[in-house]
Every structure is written in structure tokens, then in C-alpha cells.
Amino acid sequence: xxxxxxxxxxxxxxRAEDVSARYGHVQALQPTxxxxxxxxxxxxxxxxxxxxxxxxRALTRLVAGRGRIYFRGxxxxxxxxxxxxxxxxxxxxxxxxxxxxxxxxENLVIGGYLxxxxxxxxxxxxxxxxxxxxxxxxxxxxxxxxxxQQMLAxxxxxxxxxxxxxxxxxxxxxxxxxxxxxxSTLGELNRRGIGILLVEQKAPLALKLAQRVYVISxxxxxxxxxxxxxxxxxxxxxxxxx
Amino acid sequence: xxxxxxxxxxxxxxxxxxxxYGLVGIGFCVIYNASGIVNFAQGVFVMLGGMVCQALLTxxxxxxxxxxxxxIPLVALSGLLMEVAIVRPMMNRGATLFAIIxxxxxxxxxxxxxxxxxLGDRPRTYEEFTSGGPLKLGDVAIGYQLFWILGCGALLVLxxxxxxxxxxxxRALRACSQNREAAQxxxxxxxxxxxxxxxxxxxxxxxxxxxxxxxxxxxxxxGTPFGVNGFIAAIIGxxxxxxxxxxxxxxxxxxxxxxxxxxxxxxxxxAALSVLLLVxxxxxxxxxxxxxxxxxxx
Ligand SMILES: Nc1ncnc2c1ncn2[C@@H]1O[C@H](COP(=O)(O)OP(=O)(O)OP(=O)(O)O)[C@@H](O)[C@H]1O
Ligand SMILES: [Mg+2]
Numbered sequence: 001x002x003x004x005x006x007x008x009x010x011x012x013x014x015r016a017e018d019v020s021a022r023y024g025h026v027q028a029l030q031p032t033x034x035x036x037x038x039x040x041x042x043x044x045x046x047x048x049x050x051x052x053x054x055x056x057r058a059l060t061r062l063v064a065g066r067g068r069i070y071f072r073g074x075x076x077x078x079x080x081x082x083x084x085x086x087x088x089x090x091x092x093x094x095x096x097x098x099x100x101x102x103x104x105x106e107n108l109v110i111g112g113y114l115x116x117x118x119x120x121x122x123x124x125x126x127x128x129x130x131x132x133x134x135x136x137x138x139x140x141x142x143x144x145x146x147x148x149q150q151m152l153a154x155x156x157x158x159x160x161x162x163x164x165x166x167x168x169x170x171x172x173x174x175x176x177x178x179x180x181x182x183x184s185t186l187g188e189l190n191r192r193g194i195g196i197l198l199v200e201q202k203a204p205l206a207l208k209l210a211q212r213v214y215v216i217s218x219x220x221x222x223x224x225x226x227x228x229x230x231x232x233x234x235x236x237x238x239x240x241x242x
Numbered sequence: 243x244x245x246x247x248x249x250x251x252x253x254x255x256x257x258x259x260x261x262x263y264g265l266v267g268i269g270f271c272v273i274y275n276a277s278g279i280v281n282f283a284q285g286v287f288v289m290l291g292g293m294v295c296q297a298l299l300t301x302x303x304x305x306x307x308x309x310x311x312x313x314i315p316l317v318a319l320s321g322l323l324m325e326v327a328i329v330r331p332m333m334n335r336g337a338t339l340f341a342i343i344x345x346x347x348x349x350x351x352x353x354x355x356x357x358x359x360x361l362g363d364r365p366r367t368y369e370e371f372t373s374g375g376p377l378k379l380g381d382v383a384i385g386y387q388l389f390w391i392l393g394c395g396a397l398l399v400l401x402x403x404x405x406x407x408x409x410x411x412x413r414a415l416r417a418c419s420q421n422r423e424a425a426q427x428x429x430x431x432x433x434x435x436x437x438x439x440x441x442x443x444x445x446x447x448x449x450x451x452x453x454x455x456x457x458x459x460x461x462x463x464x465g466t467p468f469g470v471n472g473f474i475a476a477i478i479g480x481x482x483x484x485x486x487x488x489x490x491x492x493x494x495x496x497x498x499x500x501x502x503x504x505x506x507x508x509x510x511x512x513a514a515l516s517v518l519l520l521v522x523x524x525x526x527x528x529x530x531x532x533x534x535x536x537x538x539x540x
Contacts, residue, residue: 062423085429097424099417110417114429116410160428 011073012037013195019067021058028054030220041196043206046216052199053094056166060091088163096153100142107141111159126155147178164195171202247381252499258388260495261395265450266472267487269443275419276439283350285469287444290317291451292460296366314448321444357462365459387456474518480528
């Protein structure tokens with residue numbers, strides 16, 4: 001084992017240092033640092049308007065932001081969104097971000113843009129996770145139910161073979177049972193080795209899944225907790241007050 | 243009143259010129275979908291297509307097929323240049339779409355003037371692709387070039403359809419138009435897609451210009467009417483829908499041709515603009531907005 005190798009093993013999957021973002025004069029995200037270790041599920045909780053989406057958008061460079069981002073120890077701060085995807089950093093946007101007028105099949109095929117040779121195999125794997133998508137293949141994405149749309153959004157992201165999957169409120173607008181199903185799928189993906197950074201408002205569901213939680217409020221991280229240290233959800237509630 | 247022969251004749255002519263409008267209209271859609279920009283220099287590509295092909299044919303005396311094969315990439319290059327030199331820098335500096343659209347209009351006028359100053363205002367043309375003709379069907383005469391326009395136009399539409407639905411780049415372009423951020427997140431290089439859109443659009447305009455020139459003429463200023471009519475075709479079709487632009491172009495071409503025989507040549511543009519106003523008043527999202535799986539207001 002060389003020294004360099006050991007160092008690489010110690011490097012987390014994602015390390016963000018003082019990442020911040022502003023919209024015009026509004027500083028929506030104060031300098032924020034966070035870590036996602038290999039094989040970890042990390043949840044970001046926080047009230048509406050706290051800056052959760054802005055954080056994910058800054059990490060994927062959909063909004064220009066300051067600060068440094070390291071992926072497996074490598075500085076990827078200067079890379080644009082599509083090159084981050086090539087490294088394996090893929091996000092499922094708030095509101096799912098589907099191509100609404102395209103069929104389920106086309107959404108998935110485009111998801112495999114970076115892996116053109118593996119589209120069929122990847123699609124099979126997606127159908128194993130979400131058998132319902134197979135039945136809807138030729139339906140337009142916009143005509144799916146909310147739960148199916150979220151399945152498609154996640155399935156499409158998986159087509160790109162992510163190593164770090166970020167999800168912005170995947171349970172938004174879903175019935176609790178469907179939300180539970182979707183989140184448990186994330187657990188399954190995580191067991192297959194995909195690191196997950198999950199933004200959620202449905203704290204109970206997310207806490208069951210995650211190993212660690214960041215609480216964000218007014219554009220800054222106000223707490224970092226291990227989920228097994230949280231005695232009750234009331235512990236969290238005080239961070240929501242401001 | 244015109245007789246049945248004149249009527250048939252004008253409908254046939256209208257279809258061919260309408261197909262050209264449709265191609266220009268599709269060019270508008272391709273760029274608009276990829277970037278949100280209405281490229282007012284679209285007509286320039288049509289003019290350049292005719293001019294470059296004419297220059298290659300007459301001054302170099304090379305065979306038609308070679309001239310065509312050279313003209314298309316040359317004009318496509320001018321589209322790439324426009325993206326790289328005007329659109330991209332303005333976007334990077336955060337210019338509003340409005341300003342960029344105005345810049346494309348400026349580019350159109352500039353290219354037109356430069357062409358006038360260097361090549362003069364002499365109208366130019368070249369022979370139809372197949373000599374002989376016109377074909378006589380009873381009393382209706384159809385120039386052979388019309389078949390070239392119909393044939394090539396149909397092939398092109400088929401090729402575009404295959405490109406947009408079956409190829410990786412074509413799908414990626416459509417993905418950009420439906421959700422640019424999602425496309426980026428999946429690894430699609432949106433900036434490169436925009437370049438592709440400008441090149442493709444310019445190539446379409448060039449082909450339209452090459453096809454149509456033998457039926458009329460080309461000169462420094464033919465770009466504007468083709469641009470305007472292609473723009474109207476795209477609006478009739480519900481801006482952004484390639485199929486709609488094609489149908490809009492055919493409708494517009496036939497209506498103009500009928501207006502010429504029924505009302506006189508002076509009414510050609512009156513007819514076109516009346517149709518435009520009518521469509522805008524009655525169907526603000528285009529006549530074809532309500533149909534098909536792609537129906538959606540942009
Ligand atoms: N495009 C934008 N332009 C200006 N301000 C914005 C923009 N997007 C977000 N903001 C502001 O930035 C702050 C953080 O927004 P953000 O969307 O990141 O919050 P969030 O935590 O994701 O909220 P939610 O739970 O409602 O999704 C808010 O005050 C919001 O108003
Ligand atoms: Mg949000």
C-alpha cells in the first residue's frame with residue numbers, strides 16, 4: 001500500500017468547504033461545509049426557504065457559488081454541472097425535473113447519455129427497482145402519477161450510474177406510503193454502494209434512513225447530528241425556530 | 243376569377259415555396275428550443291446557401307453535387323461562427339435574451355450589407371437541377387425543380403425526425419429544450435448542444451437556399467423575406483414545434499400563392515401578414531398547439 005492509496009481511502013466521497021451562493025443581493029447560502037462519507041446516507045433537514053435546494057444547486061454548480069468541492073479527495077470546484085455528472089455526481093431536482101413531453105422510455109434513455117453502451121442493461125436494473133415504470137414505458141412522463149414521476153426521476157438518475165446521488169425532497173407531494181416506498185428504495189441503493197445526500201422535510205422518514213443529519217436554517221448549517229443520538233424529533237424542533 | 247388550371251398551378255407552387263418556409267421555420271425552432279433565442283439572422287443562411295452555391299457553380303465551374311456538398315458545411319460554419327462570436331459571449335456576460343435577439347438582427351443586417359458591398363446587388367441564379375421540363379400535366383405545368391424541392395424537403399424532414407428521435411445528440415437537444423438543468427445534471431453539455439443547434443439550423447437554411455434559388459433568384463437581400471416567412475410559419479405552427487413549423491410553412495406558401503392569383507401579386511405579403519395576425523389573435527400558441535402529444539405552450 002502506498003501512502004497515496006491510504007490517503008484516498010481516507011478521503012470522503014464528498015467534501016464541501018465554505019460553499020456559498022447568492023441570488024443577486026440575497027445571500028441564500030452562507031459559507032457551508034459538509035461531508036458525505038463513502039457508503040453513507042446524509043440528510044439535510046430544514047424549514048421552507050432555509051436554503052436546502054440552494055445548497056444542492058451550489059454543489060452541482062447549477063448556481064454559481066464560492067467555495068471548494070472535493071470528490072474522493074479530488075478538487076472538482078471548477079467543473080461545470082455536466083462534468084460533475086461524468087464524475088458520478090448526479091442530482092434529482094426538486095419537482096423531479098423530468099422531460100414531461102417525452103415518454104418514460106426516452107427519459108430513461110437520455111438518463112443513459114453518459115453510458116450509451118449500457119442503456120439496455122441499466123434500464124433492466126431500473127425496472128427491477130421500479131417494476132411500475134416498465135408498464136408505463138410509452139406513456140409521457142408528464143402523464144404519470146406523482147409517485148411514478150418520482151420513480152422515473154430516480155430511475156433516470158440511476159441510468160447515469162451515479163456514485164453520489166443527491167435528491168431534493170423526493171417525497172414532496174406524495175402520500176406517506178408512496179413516500180416511504182421511495183425512501184426505502186434509497187436505502188437499497190445505498191446498500192449497493194451509492195452515497196446519498198438527501199434533502200427532506202419529512203423528518204421522521206429521512207431520519208430512519210440516514211446515518212447523519214445536517215440541520216439548515218436561514219442559509220446556514222445550525223446543527224450536525226448522528227441519527228442514533230437523536231432521542232426524539234423534539235430534539236430537532238428547536239433548530240427550526242428562528 | 244382565375245380558372246381551375248391557374249388555381250392548381252398556384253397551389254403546386256405554393257406547396258414548394260411553403261416547404262422552403264417550413265425548413266426555415268424548423269431552423270428557427272431548433273435554435274429556439276436549444277437556447278430560447280429567436281435567431282433573426284435565419285434568413286441569412288438561406289441567402290448564403292444560394293449565393294455560395296451559385297459562386298461555386300459559376301466561378302469555379304464545379305459540378306452541382308460537389309457545389310452542394312461544399313456549400314452546406316460552409317454555411318453551417320457561418321452558423322457556428324455566429325454562436326461563438328455573438329451569442330455565446332453575450333450569454334456568458336449575462337445579456338438578456340432580448341439583447342441577444344437584437345444582436346442576431348444586427349448580424350443579419352451586417353451580413354446583408356457586406357454581401358451587397360462585396361458582391362453587388364446583381365440577382366444571381368443557376369440552372370434547375372434537372373434540365374428540360376416543365377412537366378405538363380394537362381394544362382398544368384410543373385417545373386422539375388419543384389420535384390427536387392418536394393423530394394429533398396421530404397427526405398430532410400424524415401432525416402430530422404430520425405435525428406431528433408433516434409440519435410443520442412438529437413435526443414439530447416430535445417432534452418435541453420424541455421429541461422435544460424435536468425439535461426446538464428445527466429451529463430449533457432448544454433453549451434455544445436447550442437453550438438450544434440446553430441450549425442444544424444444554418445445547414446437547413448443553406449439547403450433551403452440551394453433548392454429554391456433555381457426557381458427564382460438569389461441576391462444580398464433575399465434573406466429577409468425568407469426569414470420573415472419562415473418566422474411566420476414557425477409562429478403558425480406554435481413556436482418551437484418542428485412539425486408545426488413545417489405545416490405552417492405549407493399553409494402559408496399555399497395561401498400566398500392563392501392570394502397572388504386571386505387578388506394580385508401585391509397581396510402576397512398582405513395575405514401572409516393577415517394570416518399571422520389572425521393566428522396570433524385566435525390561437526396565440528399556434529394553430530397546432532392543441533393537437534398531439536407535444537401540445538404545450540412554451
Ligand atoms: N432563483 C432565485 N432567485 C432569488 N432568490 C431565490 C431563488 N431561489 C431561491 N431563492 C431564495 O433563497 C432562499 C433559499 O431558497 P431554497 O429554495 O434554497 O430553500 P429551500 O430550503 O429549498 O426551501 P423549500 O423547502 O421551500 O424548497 C429563499 O429565501 C428563496 O427565496
Ligand atoms: Mg427546496
